[in-house]
Amino acid sequence: MRTLCAVVLVFEVVVIGLAIPIAINLEGTDPALAGGVWGGMALAALVLSGLQKHTWAYYAAWGLQAAFLFSSFMVTGALLVAVVFVSLWITGVILGRRVDEVRAMHASRAEAEEATGTHGAAEGAGPAETAGAAGGAGRA
Template identity: 35%
Template sequence: MRTLCASTLIGEFFVIGFAGLVAMKDDTLSMTTVWTVCGVAMLLSVLLCGMITRPGGLQLGWVLQVALIASGFVVPVMFVLGATFAVLWWASIHYGRKIDEAKARWAAQAEADAEGEAAEAKPA
């Protein structure tokens, strides 16, 4: 799960940066405001890569997804991109958990097979 979620967050890092470039063209926003907000969101997306498996990590990821969709009020295309990344975030969590469960089953089966072979190899 961690790899899929981190990949989604790194993609968001770049999308947030590009959205900042688009938002700079808005005369009603100061450059300081745009890059403060974008910088915090970009930093959060990178920090979340390391916090995914910790308590609250996934919930913070959802907060970032909501913020990304809400940024569509400033850069309208972010409604679509934010929703797309929210779906990717959900898929990363959902399928990542399934992959983790399958890996655990395979590891348990491999361990059981190795123990069985070791027991057969012991002389009686």
């Protein structure tokens, strides 16, 4: 899950960074305000993308999503982009959790098979030997 979230944050860095010149040139926002607000958020997204292995960074990134959503009201069109990235973040969390669950299930299954000494097929036989023993197909 953390990898997917980190990827979303990296893409978000670019988009938030591009909001700065749009806010300055199209909306007439003070450059210091635009650079401070969206530059700070872009920097925070970049740092948080690298720290997603920590639980606190994951929750801080949720806060960043909320800040991006609320600050997007200052720039025309940014609300749509913010909604898209919040949706990507939520999707990344949901799909990432599913992937983590499947990985955990496979790891526990592999540990159980290793502990019992069974590996699903005949022990010591490779895939071709197992297929040959099962049906004898393809041998002359």
